Amino acid sequence: xxxxxxxxxxxxxxxTEALAGTLxxxxxxxxxxxxxxxxxxxxxxxxxxxxAKISWKKxxxxxxxxxDGHR
Numbered sequence: 001x002x003x004x005x006x007x008x009x010x011x012x013x014x015x016t017e018a019l020a021g022t023l024x025x026x027x028x029x030x031x032x033x034x035x036x037x038x039x040x041x042x043x044x045x046x047x048x049x050x051x052a053k054i055s056w057k058k059x060x061x062x063x064x065x066x067x068d069g070h071r
Contacts, residue, residue, distance in 0.1 A: 022048045023049070025046050026045050027045040042056070
């Protein structure tokens with residue numbers, strides 16, 4: 001019997017290393033449900049003066065990614 005478990009994933013996202021008030025999100029990630037052990041793709045983008053560094057955290061722990069964006 002095959003069983004599938006769905007995982008509801010909510011990751012807060014933050015703009016860091018930005019000048020206060022100059023960057024705005026133009027694409028925010030959406031709530032996502034994936035099968036347990038499955039992959040999830042979260043997209044976001046920011047625009048404004050300066051360069052944004054977007055960080056992701058799960059359970060208050062900073063997530064790290066390799067150079068092509070995979071964890």
